[in-house]
Amino acid sequence: MAHSTVLEVINVTKKINNRTIIDQISFSVNKGEIFGFLGPNGAGKTTTIRMIVGLMSINEGDIIINGTSISKNFEKAMLSIGAIVENPEMYKYLTGYQNLVHYARMIPGITNARIDEVTELVGLKDRIRDKVKRYSLGMRQRLGIAQALLHKPTILILDEPTNGLDPAGIRELRDYLRILANEGTSTLVSSHLLSEMELMCDRVAIIKEGKIIDVKSLKEPTQQLNQVVFEVDQPEKAIQFITQQYEDNEIEKLKNGFIIQINREDVPKINMVLVQEGVLVYSIHSTSKSLEDQFLELTN
Structure with missing residues (x-):
């Protein structure tokens, strides 16, 4: 395992009543990385997270956290994890501060200064002395993250943390996780909000029927060819000329133009051909498949 890897799931399998729920899955999370865990309902996301945090046993495989196997030294491995x-x-019936003090007593070495530090980090400084029953759902999520961060974990694990949050709350959560990532804390986060995961994560693993079917980087180009949209006045005439030179490229006709998969350097060449053939070009812009499009393709 590389030194920068804080979590490694190795060929993990979970069976319940002779039914395979998780089937030989493997993935890793690097230091300072926000790693997304995507999948349809029932795909096995929460089951996997429960195994990582020790709430469910593993039938086969192993989970390594900061070089420590949870099967060989569970307590040491769990010290590196903060989870919701x-x-x-x-x-x-207690205040937010009293809740944090209560949890802090469970792990030696957490000071009042550390409680104040995480309170400020999650933006609850002005409301931490209020009772939790007066908190909105978003504020409770923030308090939960503060509690999970008390012992300075190297990896934060969040299962559907955006549930019930309004757009402002989701944006705040995304900002908190990026701050933590910049400080070296990794995050494993599962969610159904694909657009938010695309903004939030560095990489994502897609799980379907208990199997990892793909791991994608969201910070690097996913394909060598660019998908380019040409808006023109004569789409059929334009496609006729372009097909002659790019017969192997995928071209899709639109109402006011066409889409073609090409290399970046071919864009001005196609524009020149169209102009020479008397086709008016109104706009040219590149596009790419969203994470949602890719997810739906992979999961049918």
């Missing part, structure tokens, strides 16, 4: 599985559970 499903919804953060808090004592609603």
Whole structure:
């Protein structure tokens, strides 16, 4: 395992009543990385997260956290993890601060200064003395993240953390996770909001029926060819001329133009051909498949 890898899931399998729920999955999360975990309902996301945090046993394989196997030294491995599985559970009759103090007593070495530090990080400084029953869902999510960060984990694991959050709350969460990533804390996050995952994550793993079917980088180009849209006044005439020179390229006719898969350097060449043949070109812009498009293709 590379030194920069903080979490490694190795050929993990989970069976319940002779039914395989998770089937030989493997992936890794690097230091300072926000790693997304995507899949349809019932694909196995929460089951995998439960195994990582020790809430469910593993039938086969292993999970390594900062070089420590959870099967060989569970307590040491768990010290590196901060997690919210499903919804953060808090004592609603206590204040936010009292909740953090209560959790801090479970792990030696957490000071009042550390409580103040995480409170400010998640933006609850002005409301931390209020009772949790007065908190909005977004504020409870923030308090849950503060609690998960108390012991300075190297990896934060969040299962559907955006559930119930308004757009402002989702944006705040995304900003918090990026701040943590810049400080070296990794995050494994599952969500159904694909557009948010595309903005939030560095890489994503897509799971379907208990198997990892793809791991994608969202920070690097995913294809050598660019998908370029040409808006023209005579689409059929334009496609006729372009097909003669780019017969092996995929071309799709649009109402006011066409889309073609080409290299970047071919864009001005095609524009020149169209102009020479008397086709008016109104606009040229590149496009790419969104994470949602790619997800739906992979999961049918």
